[in-house]
Amino acid sequence: xxxxxxxxxxxxxxxxxxxxxxxxxxxxxxxxxxxxxxxxxxxxxxxxxxxxxxxxxxxxxxxxxxxxxxxxxxxxxxxxxxxxxxxxxxxxxxxxxxxxxxxxxxxxxxxxxxxxxxxxxxxxxxxxxxxxxxxxxxxxxxxxxxxxxxxxxxxxxxxxxxxxxxxxxxxxxxxxxxxxxxxxxxxxxxxxxxxxxxxxxxxxxxxxxxxxxxxxxxxxxxxxxxxxxxxxxxxxxxxxxxxxxxxxxxxxxxxxxxxxxxxxxxxxxxxxxxxxxxxxxxxxxxx
Amino acid sequence: xxxxxxxxxxxxxxxxxxxxxxxxxxxxxxxxxxxxxxxxxxxxxxxxxxxxxxxxxxxxxxxxxxxxxxxxx
Numbered sequence: 001x002x003x004x005x006x007x008x009x010x011x012x013x014x015x016x017x018x019x020x021x022x023x024x025x026x027x028x029x030x031x032x033x034x035x036x037x038x039x040x041x042x043x044x045x046x047x048x049x050x051x052x053x054x055x056x057x058x059x060x061x062x063x064x065x066x067x068x069x070x071x072x073x074x075x076x077x078x079x080x081x082x083x084x085x086x087x088x089x090x091x092x093x094x095x096x097x098x099x100x101x102x103x104x105x106x107x108x109x110x111x112x113x114x115x116x117x118x119x120x121x122x123x124x125x126x127x128x129x130x131x132x133x134x135x136x137x138x139x140x141x142x143x144x145x146x147x148x149x150x151x152x153x154x155x156x157x158x159x160x161x162x163x164x165x166x167x168x169x170x171x172x173x174x175x176x177x178x179x180x181x182x183x184x185x186x187x188x189x190x191x192x193x194x195x196x197x198x199x200x201x202x203x204x205x206x207x208x209x210x211x212x213x214x215x216x217x218x219x220x221x222x223x224x225x226x227x228x229x230x231x232x233x234x235x236x237x238x239x240x241x242x243x244x245x246x247x248x249x250x251x252x253x254x255x256x257x258x259x260x261x262x263x264x265x266x267x268x269x270x271x272x273x274x275x276x277x278x279x280x281x282x283x284x285x286x287x
Numbered sequence: 288x289x290x291x292x293x294x295x296x297x298x299x300x301x302x303x304x305x306x307x308x309x310x311x312x313x314x315x316x317x318x319x320x321x322x323x324x325x326x327x328x329x330x331x332x333x334x335x336x337x338x339x340x341x342x343x344x345x346x347x348x349x350x351x352x353x354x355x356x357x358x359x360x
Contacts, residue, residue: 029328032331033319033328033331036312036317036331036333037288037290037312037317085328086321086326086327086328087326089326114308117290117293117308117310118293118295120289120290120291120293121289121290122288122289123288123289123290123312124288125288125312125313169322169324170324171324171357174360175358175360176357176358176360177355177356177357177358178356178358180322180327181303181322181327181329181351181352181355182322182327182329182348182351182352182354182355183327185356190358190360191360200324201326202323202324202326241326278360279360
């Protein structure tokens with residue numbers, strides 16, 4: 001963790017194995033992986049049912065977030081460690097949302113589920129249910145300074161006032177495919193927001209699922225013109241991969257102005273009249 | 288329980304690079320196929336043998352990947 005701007009938000013697998021007094025949560029799109037076996041003592045959050053509004057397309061409303069925390073045995077001072085599959089995609093989403101609602105001490109287990117398995121650390125197969133917290137969780141916020149909404153992204157695109165980082169695969173970025181292979185197409189048009197830079201989220205990870213070193217991450221994003229003072233908007237398809245990149249930029253690199261556009265391509269790529277660029281980036285420039 | 292014999296390998300399916308992860312847990316074999324890029328899980332299978340788990344995971348991945356439409360850009 002040496003050198004990261006905020007090393008306190010990252011813990012390794014060894015640390016987790018030695019700290020039983022924290023709330024560990026496995027976060028994924030659903031709980032299939034958790035059900036196979038999970039970090040002993042961990043509870044599960046499913047993105048598709050527990051970490052977004054299931055009626056309106058949105059993050060959890062504040063009251064539902066408070067209910068989730070309370071039911072998960074989490075108080076304002078609880079240390080929460082999130083981890084998951086896909087190198088912590090959905091764990092990063094949970095982290096981002098917990099920051100929106102003001103939770104102070106949330107950390108990500110570096111390497112996620114993949115590293116825990118590869119290290120042959122023990123798994124528990126019985127599901128855990130937390131004892132609800134004695135007091136109802138009181139969230140703050142929402143802090144929308146870390147969340148981009150469509151008008152803000154449109155303005156940034158028109159004025160070239162922020163670097164747009166599209167973290168999807170190159171095939172999604174160019175418009176060759178409309179959704180990740182194997183998933184249904186959920187947009188009307190393929191391509192990317194004009195001017196966006198394509199830096200797939202996984203480039204910030206090592207093969208074992210851990211984050212790359214500070215120097216490697218600086219080099220990766222520095223090549224796209226990202227500097228400490230540069231406003232950055234990260235987006236993907238539905239906002240979960242970009243929350244991973246948002247985490248990297250904000251907490252590992254320490255950028256002061258980086259926000260996650262969770263509407264992402266499933267919003268922009270369905271808008272009537274929205275400008276779209278296909279193929280490799282043509283106009284990506286410096287801010 | 289402890290996961291044993293954890294392996295990962297890359298295979299090409301329908302023109303896509305797929306990462307196949309397999310391990311044994313409690314006498315059963317767990318296999319997962321995911322895209323290398325973007326990294327989404329395609330299939331998860333539990334079976335009695337490594338071969339069966341991997342074969343079924345790859346078959347399911349192939350079925351899903353074969354449906355992916357490529358558009359001209």
